[in-house]
Amino acid sequence: MLQLTKRTDYGLIALTHLAGHSGVRSVRSIADLYPIPRRLLAEVLKDLLHSHLVESHRGAQGGYTLARPPGEIMLSEIVEALEGAPSLTSCEGSHTENSCAVEAVCPIRSPIHVLRQGIWRMLEQTALSDLAGWPELARIPSFR
Amino acid sequence: MLQLTKRTDYGLIALTHLAGHSGVRSVRSIADLYPIPRRLLAEVLKDLLHSHLVESHRGAQGGYTLARPPGEIMLSEIVEALEGAPSLTSCEGSHTENSCAVEAVCPIRSPIHVLRQGIWRMLEQTALSDLAGWPELARIPSFR
DNA sequence: TATAATTAGCATCAAAACAGTGCGAATTAC
DNA sequence: GTAATTCGCACTGTTTTGATGCTAATTATA
Numbered sequence: 502m503l504q505l506t507k508r509t510d511y512g513l514i515a516l517t518h519l520a521g522h523s524g525v526r527s528v529r530s531i532a533d534l535y536p537i538p539r540r541l542l543a544e545v546l547k548d549l550l551h552s553h554l555v556e557s558h559r560g561a562q563g564g565y566t567l568a569r570p571p572g573e574i575m576l577s578e579i580v581e582a583l584e585g586a587p588s589l590t591s592c593e594g595s596h597t598e599n600s601c602a603v604e605a606v607c608p609i610r611s612p613i614h615v616l617r618q619g620i621w622r623m624l625e626q627t628a629l630s631d632l633a634g635w636p637e638l639a640r641i642p643s644f645r
Numbered sequence: 646m647l648q649l650t651k652r653t654d655y656g657l658i659a660l661t662h663l664a665g666h667s668g669v670r671s672v673r674s675i676a677d678l679y680p681i682p683r684r685l686l687a688e689v690l691k692d693l694l695h696s697h698l699v700e701s702h703r704g705a706q707g708g709y710t711l712a713r714p715p716g717e718i719m720l721s722e723i724v725e726a727l728e729g730a731p732s733l734t735s736c737e738g739s740h741t742e743n744s745c746a747v748e749a750v751c752p753i754r755s756p757i758h759v760l761r762q763g764i765w766r767m768l769e770q771t772a773l774s775d776l777a778g779w780p781e782l783a784r785i786p787s788f789r
Numbered sequence: 790t791a792t793a794a795t796t797a798g799c800a801t802c803a804a805a806a807c808a809g810t811g812c813g814a815a816t817t818a819c
Numbered sequence: 820g821t822a823a824t825t826c827g828c829a830c831t832g833t834t835t836t837g838a839t840g841c842t843a844a845t846t847a848t849a
C-alpha cells in the first residue's frame with residue numbers, strides 16, 4: 502500500500518530545511534521551527550540516517566546534514582526509507598512463494614500494479630531539490 | 646493522506662473488468678473470478694455507484710455497468726470515490742479556520758503539498774482505459 | 790404469482806497501521 | 820565536568836482498514 506504518512510511529511514520538511522540551510526542542524530532546532538513533535542522527528546531522522554540520506558553528528562552542537570546534494574536525493578529513496586518499499590504485488594495469496602504464475606498477463610495484479618509503478622517512477626525521477634524549488638512546479642518533469 | 650488501499654485495488658479490478666466486458670456484471674461473478682471478498686467488493690461498488698462511476702441494475706440478472714466510457718473515467722475520480730478526496734493541507738492546526746496565513750511561501754505545507762499535487766495531477770490525466778491497456782505503459786503520458 | 794438472484798443500507802468487529810511518547814545510554818563540544 | 824545531542828529500544832492509545840452479518844427492496848424468470 503503506497504501512502505504518504507506524516508512520517509514522510511516530517512521527513513520532507515526536515516530534508517528541505519537541510520537542503521536550504523548549510524551546516525549542521527539539530528532535531529530541536531528544526532522541530533522548534535515547524536510544528537513537529539520533537540521525538541517523532543528524531544525517529545524520522547534516524548530512519549533517514551539508516552538509509553544514508555543524512556549524516557549525523559553526535560554530541561553537543563551536533564545534528565544532521567544531508568549526505569548528498571539535494572539534486573541527487575530522489576523522492577523514491579525518501580519514501581522508501583520512511584515507509585518501506587512498496588510491495589508492488591497486490592495479489593498476495595493467489596500465487597506461490599516466488600512469483601505469480603500468470604504474472605505476464607495477470608488481470609488481477611495489473612491495474613493497481615500499473616498505477617503504483619507510475620507513481621513510483623515519478624518519485625524516482627523527482628529530486629529533493631525539485632521540491633525545494635517550490636512553487637515552480639514546472640521544474641518537475643512528471644508534473645506537467 | 647493519499648493512499649492506495651485494497652478498496653482502490655478492488656475497485657480498479659472491478660472497473661477494468663467492466664471496461665473489458667460489455668453487459669451487466671454482478672458482484673458475485675466478479676468476486677468469483679478474482680480472489681476478492683464478495684461483500685467487500687459489494688461495498689466498493691456501492692461507493693462507485695454513489696459517485697456515479699457505475700450504474701446499478703437491481704434484481705435477478707442484475708449487476709453493474711460503467712456509467713461512462715472507460716476513456717472518460719479518470720483515476721482521480723476513482724480514488725476520490727473510494728478513499729475520499731485527499732486533504733491537500735498538511736499543516737492543520739497551524740493556521741486559522743479558512744487558510745494558512747503564510748500560505749504563499751509556507752515552508753511547512755510546501756514539500757508534501759507539492760508531492761501530493763503532482764501525484765494527483767497524474768491521476769487526473771490518466772483514464773481507466775489507459776490502465777486497461779496494460780502492459781503498454783508508454784500510452785500513459787505521465788508515466789514516461 | 791412464487792421464487793431466486795441481486796443490489797441497498799444499515800451496523801458491527803478484529804486486526805493492523807499510525808502518531809506520539811518515555812527512558813536511559815553513548816557521544817562530544819565547550 | 821557539564822550540557823547538548825544523537826542512539827536504541829519499548830510502549831501505548833487512537834484511527835484506519837479489511838472484512839462480515841443481517842434484512843429490506845427490487846426484478847427477471849419460471
